[in-house]
Each structure stands twice: as structure tokens, then as C-alpha cells.
Amino acid sequence: MELYFELKTLQLKETFSIAYGNYNTREALLVELSYLNSKGYGECVAIDYYQIDLKKFVIRLKEIQPLLESLSIIHPTEFFSILSGMNLHPFLLSALDCAYWDLFGKLENKSFIELNHLPSQNLAESSITISVADIEDQIRKIENSRWNKFKVKCKGLNKDNIEKLLRLDRNIAIDSNASFTDEDCIWLQENEKISRFSYLEQPRPVGNYKILHKESLANWMADEDCQDLNALEKLLPYYKSVNIKLMKCGGLTPALTMIRKAKELGYKVMIGCMTESTVGISAGCVLAGMVDFADLDGANLISNDQAIGNFVENGRIILSGKAGLGISLK
Template identity: 75%
Template sequence: MELRFERRPLYLKETFSIAYGNYDKREALLIELSHQNCKGYGECVAIDYYRIDLQSFVLKLKEIQTLIESQKIIHPKYFFTFLLNLNLPPFLLSALDCAYWDLFGKLENKSFIELNHLPSDKLVESSITISVGEIDDQIEKIEKSSWNKFKVKCKGLDKNNVEKLLQLNRNIALDSNASFTDEDCIWLQNNPEVQKFSYLEQPRPINNYKILEKEGFANWMADEDCQNLESLDKLTPYYKSINIKLMKCGGLTPALEMIRKARKLNYKIMIGCMTESTVGISAACNLTGLVDYADLDGANLISNDYTTGSFVKNGKIILSTKSGLGIEIK
């Protein structure tokens, strides 16, 4: 097996504004694993509020390259066990795990769906993100969009804006990126109208969730609070829903395990994304038959997508019919 990797810029179609800041570009680290003329791809992205340093990942890959290339082709779950022993950060672990699933599927001439016996006939529809901005501009974007589901970013809570969004009678979620106060959360979870929002994501900074009441009217969804399998038990009194992102949890292999456990704990589940190319989005699309919500618009927000695979069109998930994760470099 051969390992290659390179850093690639991702340019956004328009400035992406969230509570953490404004962004015109991201940088991705593309991973390629190859064997017998088949190539598998994975990706991770530098996200500043996760303190991701791609150069440190490059140095780590150079350090472990010989170990990875000496591995025989084995089932991905065993390859993941090997990766765990390398003590890799979750973002890098995810890129390698996804690349290996893509390669293994191509070698077996089977899709990820076939290899894992996953449902693919009833895929949830993805939302598209509406950046932080003036409420009238946000509403205009919603009304002009051909998508059916929307995630509206907020920086703090404006009750008048909440009222205006509720009056639209559209499928809308709110994402504060941890910018709501305790008082905001109390008002929201005690307001019956708030249950019209499909969910309210990451209202408070990490580990500040104990003000939340799962039994209230708000469908609180954990994002940054829900990093991995170990997060699930402690969040049950506070959150009704969780957002699983492959880069957060370490890839497709742990995401499948998280979904199984989350179902047992009666969570609603979303498959989410960050700013990613089709490499990352294609991997996540394969899990949309298992969940209640999807937020996989990352590749739709960039202007220089460099791969093909599964994709999202006006919210509809279009799965690749090719083997592995169906990823090909343009």
C-alpha cells in the first residue's frame, strides 16, 4: 500500500460568517492510499476553533508513513484498530479511515453501503447553511433558495429575529455556535413556539450545557459538546439530538459505532460537516440512511471542488454508484 498526501486550498463562494469568525477560504489535507491501481481518498480540514494545524499532521504522516505502507490489505475495522494504536488526532484519523474504506471498497468492487449492509432507499434531506448576517438578508436567501431545509447561523439571540424566522413557516434550524447565554437558553426552552425549529445546535460553549433541559420545547443538539462515543452518556439529560461529524469522531468506523449507541440512548441523530470538498461530503453521505437529519452542504459552499463522488443537489443526497466511497479526483 502507498500513502500520499498534499495540502489544498478550499475557496468559499462567499464569505462564510459564524459566531467564531468570518472565512473566505479553508485549507484541506488530502490523503491518498493506493494499492493495485486502486486509489482511496480521505480529507481533513484546518478549522481554527478546533485548533487544527495541518503542518503538524504532515509531519506526523511522514513519521508513520512506513508503518502504514507496510500494512497488508485487511478489513477496515482491523485497519482502524491499527490506526488507533498510532495515537492520531481525530481529524487525521478520520482522513486515513475514510481513505482506507474508499480503497478497500474499490479493491473489493463493492460500495461502502454494500460492505456495511446500510439502508439507502430513504435518505434524509440535507439543510443548507445561512451565514450570520442581517435578518432581512438571511430571510431573502431562504426565500430565494431551491433547498427545503435551512440552518440559520446566529451570533447571540435576538428574539425579534426568532419571531421573523418562525413566521416563514419553513424547515429551519438555529445554530448559535455556542453564542447563546444561559438566559437565552431558558427563554428558548420555555417558549412553545420554539419547537417549530427542527433543532437548536450547540447553544453554549463546550461543557456549559447543564442549563439545558431536554424536556423543554427546544430540541437542543450537541455539536462541539459531542466529540466521540464517550460523550453520549453524559449528555443524555440535556440534549435530545447530536451532530456526528466524521472529522470530530475519527472517521466512518467510529461514526457507525456512535450511531448504534445513540439509537440505544434515544437520541435524534444528524450527520454534519464542516467546510469540506466532495471527499469529505461523499464519505458522510453514505450514513444518511441511518439518521434523522443531515447537514452536508460543505462542498456546495466552495468554488473549487476538486473531486467527484456522492453529492447534494438542492438538499437531495445523490449517492455514487461506484465502488468504495465513489471518490475520484477531477
């Protein structure tokens, strides 16, 4: 097996504004694992509020490259077990895990869904992100969009803006990226109209969730608070829903376990994404038959997508049906 990796710059179609900052590009690390004539692809991106340094990932890949290239082709769960002993950051772990699933499926001539006996019908419909802006601009984007579901970003709580969004009578979720106060959360979860939002994501900074009540009118969804399997039990009294992202939890292998465990505990589950190319989005798409919500618009937000594979069109998730994760580079 051979390992190849390359840093790429993803260009956003327009400035992406969230509570953490404004972004026109995302730096990405493309990982390729190959054997014979087959190639599998994975990806991770630099997110500043996760303190991701892709140059350190490149150094780490060079360190483990001889070991990875010495491995024979084994089942992806065995490969993940080996990776788990290398003390890798979850973002880098995810890129390698997804690349190997893509390679293994191509070698077996079976899709990830076939290999794992997952549903491929009745896929969750993805939302499109509306970045932080003047409320009238946000409403204009919603009204002019061909998508059916929207995740509206905000920086802090503006009650008038909440009322304006509710009057649209559209399928809208709110994502404050941890910018709400305790007082904001109390007001939201005691307001009966708030149940009309499909969910309210990560209202408070990490670890500051105990003001939230699971049984309230708000469908609180954990994002940064829910990093891995261990978070699910402790978040139960506070959140109704969790956002599982491959890069956060370390790839497809742990995501499968997390989704199943979250469902057992009674959570509603979303498969989410960062700003990613089709390499990353293709991996997320294969889990869309297992979840209640999807937020897989990352590749729709960039202008220089580097791959083709599974994709999202106006919210509809379209699986290629090809072997592995169905990824090929342009």
C-alpha cells in the first residue's frame, strides 16, 4: 500500500461568516491510499477554533508513512484499530480512515453501504448554511434558494430576528456557534414558538451546557460539546440531538458506532460537515440513511471542488452507487 498526501486551498464562493470569524478559504489536507490500480481518498481541513495545524499533520504522516506502507490489505476495522494506537488527532485519523474505506471498497468492488449493510433509501435531506449577515440579507437568501432546509448562523441572540425567521414558515435551524448567553438559552427554551425551529445547535461554549433542559421546548443539538462516544451519556439530560461529524470523531468507523449508540440513547442524530470538498462530503453522505438530519452542504460552498462522488443537489443527497466511497479526483 502507498500513501500520498497534499495540502490544498479550498476557495469559498462567498465570504462565510459565523460567530467565530469570517472565511474566504479553507486549507485542506488530501490523503490518498493506493494499492495496485485502486486509490482511496480522505480529507481533513484546518479549522481555527479547533486549533488545527495541517503542517503538523503532514509531519505526522511522514513519520507513520513507512509503517502504513508496510501493511497488507486488511479489513477497515482492523486498519482503524492500528491507527488508534498511533495517537493521531481525530481530524487526521478521519482522513486516513475514510481513505482506507474508499480503497478497500474499490478493491472489493463494493460500496461502503454494501459492506456495512446500511440503508440507501429515505436519506435525510441536507440543509444549506446561511452565514451571519443582516437579517434581511439572510431572509432574501432563504426566499431565493431552491433548498428546502436551512441552517441560519447567528452571532448572539436577536429576538426580533428570531421572530422574523419564524414568520417565514420555512424549515429553519439556528446555529449560534456558542454565542448565546445563559439568559438567551432560558428565553429560548421557555418560548413555545421555538419548537418550530428544527433544532438549535451548540448554543453555549464547550462545557457550558447545564443551563439547557432536554425536556424543554427547544431541540438543543450538541456540536462541539459532542466530540466522541464518551460524550453521549453525560449530555443526555441537556441535549435532544447530536451533530456527528467525521472529523470530530475520527472517521467513518467510529461514526457508525456513535450513531448507533446515540439512537439507543434516544437522541435525534445529524450527520454534519465542515467546509469540505466532495472528498469529505462523499464520506458523510453514505451515513445519511441512518440519521434524522443532515448538514452536508460543505462542497456546495466552495468554487474549486477537487473531486466527484456522492453529492448534494438542492438538499437531496445523491449516492453514486460506486465502489468504496465513490470518490475520484477531477
